[in-house]
Amino acid sequence: MSTGLARLACARPTLSPFLNSDLHMRPDVSPSDAPILSLSKVTKTFPGVRALSEVSLDLYAGKVTALVGENGAGKSTVVKTLTGIYQPDGGEIRVDGAPVQFPAPQTAENAGVTAIHQETVLFDELSVAENIFLGHAPKGKFGLIDTRAMRKGAQEILDGLGAKIDPSATLKELGTANKHLVAISRALSVDARVVIMDEPTAALSHAEIDELYELVDGLKAQGKAILFISHKFDEIFRIADNYTVFRDGQMVGDGAIADVTEAELVKMMVGRDVSQIFPERDRNLGAEVLSVTGYDHPTEFADIGFTLKRGEILGFYGLVGAGRSEFMQALFGTTKPSAGSVRVNGAEASIRSPADAVSNGIVYVPEDRGNQGAIVDLPIFQNVTLPSLKQTSRKGFLKMAEEFKLAREYTERLDLRAASLDTHVGSLSGGNQQKVVIAKWLATEPKVIILDEPTKGIDIGSKAAVHEFMAELAAQGLAVIMVSSEIPEIVGMADRVIIMREGRIAAELSREDISPEVLVSHAAGVTEIHA
Amino acid sequence: MTKLIASREALLMLAIAVLLGIIAWRFPAFVVPSNLLSVFNDTSPLILLAIGQMIVILTKCIDLSVAANLALTGMVVSLINIAAPDLPVIFIVLIAIGFGTLLGMFNGILVWKLAIPPIVVTLGTMTIFRGVIFLLTEGKWVNSHEMSDSFKSIPRTDLLGLPILSWIAVVAVIVFTIVMTRTSLGRAFYAAGGNPHAATYAGINVGKTQFWAFTISGAIAGLTGYLWVSRFAVAYVDVAGGFELTVVAACVIGGVSIMGGIGTVFGALLGALFLGIIANALPVVNISPFSQMAISGGAIIIAVIVNAQANRTTGRIILKKAEHAA
Numbered sequence: 068m069s070t071g072l073a074r075l076a077c078a079r080p081t082l083s084p085f086l087n088s089d090l091h092m093r094p095d096v097s098p099s100d101a102p103i104l105s106l107s108k109v110t111k112t113f114p115g116v117r118a119l120s121e122v123s124l125d126l127y128a129g130k131v132t133a134l135v136g137e138n139g140a141g142k143s144t145v146v147k148t149l150t151g152i153y154q155p156d157g158g159e160i161r162v163d164g165a166p167v168q169f170p171a172p173q174t175a176e177n178a179g180v181t182a183i184h185q186e187t188v189l190f191d192e193l194s195v196a197e198n199i200f201l202g203h204a205p206k207g208k209f210g211l212i213d214t215r216a217m218r219k220g221a222q223e224i225l226d227g228l229g230a231k232i233d234p235s236a237t238l239k240e241l242g243t244a245n246k247h248l249v250a251i252s253r254a255l256s257v258d259a260r261v262v263i264m265d266e267p268t269a270a271l272s273h274a275e276i277d278e279l280y281e282l283v284d285g286l287k288a289q290g291k292a293i294l295f296i297s298h299k300f301d302e303i304f305r306i307a308d309n310y311t312v313f314r315d316g317q318m319v320g321d322g323a324i325a326d327v328t329e330a331e332l333v334k335m336m337v338g339r340d341v342s343q344i345f346p347e348r349d350r351n352l353g354a355e356v357l358s359v360t361g362y363d364h365p366t367e368f369a370d371i372g373f374t375l376k377r378g379e380i381l382g383f384y385g386l387v388g389a390g391r392s393e394f395m396q397a398l399f400g401t402t403k404p405s406a407g408s409v410r411v412n413g414a415e416a417s418i419r420s421p422a423d424a425v426s427n428g429i430v431y432v433p434e435d436r437g438n439q440g441a442i443v444d445l446p447i448f449q450n451v452t453l454p455s456l457k458q459t460s461r462k463g464f465l466k467m468a469e470e471f472k473l474a475r476e477y478t479e480r481l482d483l484r485a486a487s488l489d490t491h492v493g494s495l496s497g498g499n500q501q502k503v504v505i506a507k508w509l510a511t512e513p514k515v516i517i518l519d520e521p522t523k524g525i526d527i528g529s530k531a532a533v534h535e536f537m538a539e540l541a542a543q544g545l546a547v548i549m550v551s552s553e554i555p556e557i558v559g560m561a562d563r564v565i566i567m568r569e570g571r572i573a574a575e576l577s578r579e580d581i582s583p584e585v586l587v588s589h590a591a592g593v594t595e596i597h598a
Numbered sequence: 599m600t601k602l603i604a605s606r607e608a609l610l611m612l613a614i615a616v617l618l619g620i621i622a623w624r625f626p627a628f629v630v631p632s633n634l635l636s637v638f639n640d641t642s643p644l645i646l647l648a649i650g651q652m653i654v655i656l657t658k659c660i661d662l663s664v665a666a667n668l669a670l671t672g673m674v675v676s677l678i679n680i681a682a683p684d685l686p687v688i689f690i691v692l693i694a695i696g697f698g699t700l701l702g703m704f705n706g707i708l709v710w711k712l713a714i715p716p717i718v719v720t721l722g723t724m725t726i727f728r729g730v731i732f733l734l735t736e737g738k739w740v741n742s743h744e745m746s747d748s749f750k751s752i753p754r755t756d757l758l759g760l761p762i763l764s765w766i767a768v769v770a771v772i773v774f775t776i777v778m779t780r781t782s783l784g785r786a787f788y789a790a791g792g793n794p795h796a797a798t799y800a801g802i803n804v805g806k807t808q809f810w811a812f813t814i815s816g817a818i819a820g821l822t823g824y825l826w827v828s829r830f831a832v833a834y835v836d837v838a839g840g841f842e843l844t845v846v847a848a849c850v851i852g853g854v855s856i857m858g859g860i861g862t863v864f865g866a867l868l869g870a871l872f873l874g875i876i877a878n879a880l881p882v883v884n885i886s887p888f889s890q891m892a893i894s895g896g897a898i899i900i901a902v903i904v905n906a907q908a909n910r911t912t913g914r915i916i917l918k919k920a921e922h923a924a
Contacts, residue, residue: 421800426801442792444860
């Protein structure tokens with residue numbers, strides 16, 4: 068921990084709220100001599116998880132540093148640490164060589180560190196100028212907001228970016244790209260010296276991405292230090308000067324982008340050691356149970372087709388936003404595809420609603436089990452029987468005895484411990500709540516179970532339990548679809564993997580061909596494949 | 599939680615007992631059985647409407663149009679009675695239920711198919727229904743002498759010592775207790791309101807479930823509309839004006855969570871009785887109607903506080919818990 072002697076909040080008190088003109092004018096002043104901002108041995112732990120482990124990162128004036136790493140490598144944690152949302156447990160943040168602390172987002176902003184987040188945090192009903200200056204609007208008489216100064220300041224910043232946006236327009240009138248420019252203007256309005264861009268191209272079209280590149284080049288010329296977070300290799304090699312690679316919360320490599328190849332980056336990202344242990348299992352694949360052809364959606368995915376056998380675990384890998392969950396939701400009937408057909412056990416199945424999916428033997432355990440899984444105000448047995456009410460009722464009247472029988476059978480199978488099946492789910496522990504959710508789906512005697520990120524956010528011990536359970540399900544003849552962003556999980560569990568990129572199937576690999584490098588290469592769209 | 603819900607209703611029963619005790623101390627005649635039965639009879643319309651409203655609130659909706667539905671249906675059956683005085687009352691009752699059902703379905707369709715927020719839908723239909731009464735009558739009243747005797751007599755007819763009005767409330771409590779605890783539809787109401795996402799994934803159509811809730815609420819409001827105008831032997835635009843808020847209040851006092859997913863028929867019954875006793879007893883013990891409003895309001899707030907305390911343990915985040923578990 069630094070001593071916090073140089074609280075940057077007070078260190079630069081005289082700056083105007085607008086773009087600092089001396090920064091504007093200053094050409095590349097010794098850009099790479101000393102870093103503007105550096106992290107040194109920063110550690111951040113959450114209960115059960117070490118998100119960052121003594122990581123170091125240097126950002127230089129006039130340079131773009133790409134931060135690369137798999138999902139869960141700690142990139143977002145770094146952003147939150149740099150912007151005052153998280154406090155590090157150890158290590159130091161230095162600005163211009165002096166140790167600082169960012170106890171709040173405001174202090175980070177005052178020190179000139181701003182972030183443009185993946186999903187832009189803007190207000191649709193406010194004007195462009197109001198969005199840019201929200202929280203630090205210029206004040207006039209009586210402490211009221213000086214609208215004219217605000218509009219003028221917004222115009223200056225927008226002009227500086229070469230954006231043709233009217234500062235008094237309401238934000239919702241703008242397109243995605245222009246909204247992004249507003250978000251960037253907002254970041255610049257606080258006299259930014261360090262600009263963090265967290266996957267800024269995720270929502271942009273190709274033309275818009277080109278404009279963004281020009282913008283980044285412009286910011287470089289103004290001497291700003293840029294931290295550029297992206298999964299896409301073409302972007303990184305196009306825009307970055309330096310790179311830093313994170314893996315599992317550790318800094319595993321950095322250097323100049325000119326001195327590295329795509330293959331070397333991939334290798335650093337995935338590492339060599341798959342430390343987790345996965346259950347051994349016999350693979351007895353049965354008859355084909357599910358066949359999907361030509362699934363299309365107007366915006367989210369296109370031409371998805373695959374087959375699945377009894378006892379098989381099929382992994383779905385891809386970057387966040389590749390369309391995996393969206394496809395699964397369509398397969399389960401919560402959203403409607405524009406085309407495509409499904410066959411279950413060889414027979415055409417029409418799935419228009421989750422009820423259709425369940426009656427066809429397809430169940431979906433969503434990623435957000437807290438929100439989408441259990442009904443906490445209902446007792447255990449009512450949660451378990453909810454998707455199976457057709458079996459436990461006659462002509463709309465419930466057979467309580469059968470409900471209890473079904474609930475008892477499946478909760479016992481999962482070794483769920485509760486005083487009674489009448490216990491309300493809200494009073495159970497988290498682990499037991501998860502068992503209730505899984506028991507609920509098993510009770511429908513499904514043929515296909517879709518597990519969306521089954522181990523996201525849980526610790527290693529619980530992960531192993533989930534993996535063993537998954538192996539058991541497959542051994543019992545269930546076909547399992549496992550949507551996962553975790554490479555070791557895919558490598559360790561899947562019999563086959565489908566890799567999605569930008570809404571399409573990029574590759575389908577069988578067990579022998581699955582390797583971390585290949586997964587990442589296909590998912591990120593690396594042109595040369597390294598097996 | 600079962601214990602908490604049980605104790606929540608036990609608490610309300612205790613509150614009612616205390617209330618009766620205080621009244622008995624000031625005015626013993628109030629608590630003789632015959633008077634209590636008449637209070638029950640007087641509260642029956644509120645009990646009926648509260649049951650319908652409870653089901654709607656359970657699904658995370660609200661029906662502000664119940665009183666207007668009651669008034670419009672009451673007026674429609676009154677006009678039918680004038681036009682065809684010899685029509686047997688059983689048909690009048692069926693028409694009232696059917697017409698109320700249609701009005702409820704109209705609310706339900708708007709909520710289900712157009713996904714308009716229920717408070718907006720029913721605020722609109724509430725005004726429309728009252729407006730239609732005015733269009734039908736140009737603001738004129740239908741008075742006692744225009745209604746046939748059989749039309750007026752049904753709610754007052756005694757059966758085994760209780761007026762039919764009271765019997766209808768009793769039957770409704772029994773029927774809807776069975777519906778809510780012993781049928782798939784009843785379970786769907788709880789699931790759709792308790793966690794709409796989970797209900798959707800379990801194959802329950804949340805919008806359709808809400809539609810059925812509004813339909814039931816409308817049917818009950820229609821039936822109550824006939825009972826109301828025949829009992830008071832008058833129908834006009836402002837019948838039961840503002841009564842929808844009393845109905846919502848009865849539900850809230852009865853432990854129905856305004857966030858959906860929690861509530862019982864028994865709770866709605868107790869909430870209605872609590873308000874019914876206050877409304878009947880306070881004038882007797884010389885407490886002004888204004889104090890009565892204050893007492894009802896206080897009861898609502900106390901009920902909400904008690905329920906909020908009871909619900910505090912629920913809604914935990916599974917994953918956060920799981921992180922700590924192992």
